Amino acid sequence: MAVALAAGKLRNLKALTDDRGRFTMMAIDQRGSLLSALGKVLGRPAADIGYEELAATKEVITRVLSPYGSAVLTDPEYGIPASAKAIPGHVGLLVACEATGYDRAGANGKERLSKLVPGWSAEKTARCGANAVKLLVYYNPDASEDTRRHQQELVRRVGEDAARWGLAFLLELVSYPLAEPSADSSEFARRKPELVARSAQEFSKPEYQVDVLKLEFPANLKFAREYCRGVFDRMDREPVYALDQVRDYCRRVNEAAALPWVILSAGVDIAEFLVEVELATAAGASGFLCGRAIWKNAVSFYPDLGAMEANLSTEGVYNFVRCNAAAQMALPWHCHQRFGGLGNVEVANAGPGWAQAF
């Protein structure tokens, strides 16, 4: 049975993927976390890092690495003005629309409310020649109804706006601890599989008009039996699950997601991320959208942009190429159960009068 897609959505999904329909994308839309990282390197508070410093950092990362991916995600405040020129024309472009950070909410102040970049819009995203709107929302399905409603309403609004302009809509869901002591605790590691699957299920509903879900890995591999003895960061942790269980969690996420999905890197190191990409794509993910795991080591060379470029051109490129290799098994977006192959996809309302009715 044919699945109709708006001409713009179809064109833009193709622009974000490689010729086989896989997402191999780099994120350089970080604002708050990158300001903190630069501050740490310079021994200055993040608030003292200037606009031009962050813009120059983004420019060099984008220039060196974007040619290796199917698409690049950047932000409209620093990224587009500083580095639109640095992105090859055949590489897709996603623009983040959420403001960095979140507002605290809920009875204990642990819940998180997302908000948009003031004065930015899907219309502007289209006007700058981008292919997709990306929205990050913090989401915990056990948060208060007020908080969930707020986040859901935000997603719905951005989904409508993206559809209005024919843009692809990539929704990033990031969970956070409510009852658990911290995001790095065994308690939260234990909750993760369920949080990721339930959130994916919620935002797969057609009312949100999401095209691609950007999901956390549904487990914390640092708490996996096979990796918990310091494999990734030399810290000993208690085992919470085994890799076979983690494979199950990935399959459950894949079943919960009624849409193509990609895996995010959330600041983990490259060795851990490569395992995540292999496990996720083996379970049905359509690729990755990876930021710091690829380029974070280059930041330590700031403000020596030449040394950063040298690191990006060697270690950064190597990391990216390894991610691409790990994603070889990724499911082409159009082979997801939603579509069942490119042969089933057609332009909505194709036929005489299409141009007038569009």
Next chain:
Amino acid sequence: MAVALAAGKLRNLKALTDDRGRFTMMAIDQRGSLLSALGKVLGRPAADIGYEELAATKEVITRVLSPYGSAVLTDPEYGIPASAKAIPGHVGLLVACEATGYDRAGANGKERLSKLVPGWSAEKTARCGANAVKLLVYYNPDASEDTRRHQQELVRRVGEDAARWGLAFLLELVSYPLAEPSADSSEFARRKPELVARSAQEFSKPEYQVDVLKLEFPANLKFAREYCRGVFDRMDREPVYALDQVRDYCRRVNEAAALPWVILSAGVDIAEFLVEVELATAAGASGFLCGRAIWKNAVSFYPDLGAMEANLSTEGVYNFVRCNAAAQMALPWHCHQRFGGLGNVEVANAGPGWAQAF
């Protein structure tokens, strides 16, 4: 000195060109001329050719050949709905906005007025994920003031509309005989160099907001001394100029065009077009936008779509690859005197507050 470009214009110009900044583009936006060609093959009047017949023809040509170019030009009536799916995501997309044909005007009815596809717009062009608006205007600088004003006003309007949506604007200028007996006469061949240069000069003015000119070859090579003895079509003609003069005409066009320009194929055979591409790019053209010279032989196999595909996959691909080779010397768009190299190009108003002011 830096040249500021709107973020969308910059992104979209990159999307239309190859990694070195050259335009190697295919046109499949023909409507009237392709209906006539199909009618001729089937022995039916063009008016009897159905929507689905033209759409299917465009789909197979687009599917087989678009992967070989930096961008493809199609039309919004048949091309986008029938073949958006067939264009690789890394290949740029231009959409024609003029209605096929023209209205007659002027004292003797020989002047031509262009018009737009009803119900289509630059906004729709942006919404379908395209990178550029293409407008064809018939133009003779010696036409009546009314006719010139009409055509100039149309270009100005489309230029504003394209800029409003950050789209690149490619303007195609096609001359036509007024006093001369026909377009294939020696008289018109003699006039051609001047007509092409004067038209290019007019529409290079910033008020039209054109980004790329799509120009006729500024001579009729069938009347060149070296080719007039039937080299291209076995017909003898009188010599009107020598190749060295033709090289001068190309240089004159290049001087008259204050913008990057590409050469169009106007239905000539591939052998003639390859010479035109070499001469034009040697004089400073930034590439080509070629339709029938690449694929017209495939049309003779209609309605056998399998035979068409076989011809396109062999002869069509061969023609396209030869055009690409002939355009190796093309000037990257950003190396045109308007820009002076990519190093001089910057996003307009880059800096703090860009996202809000954009």
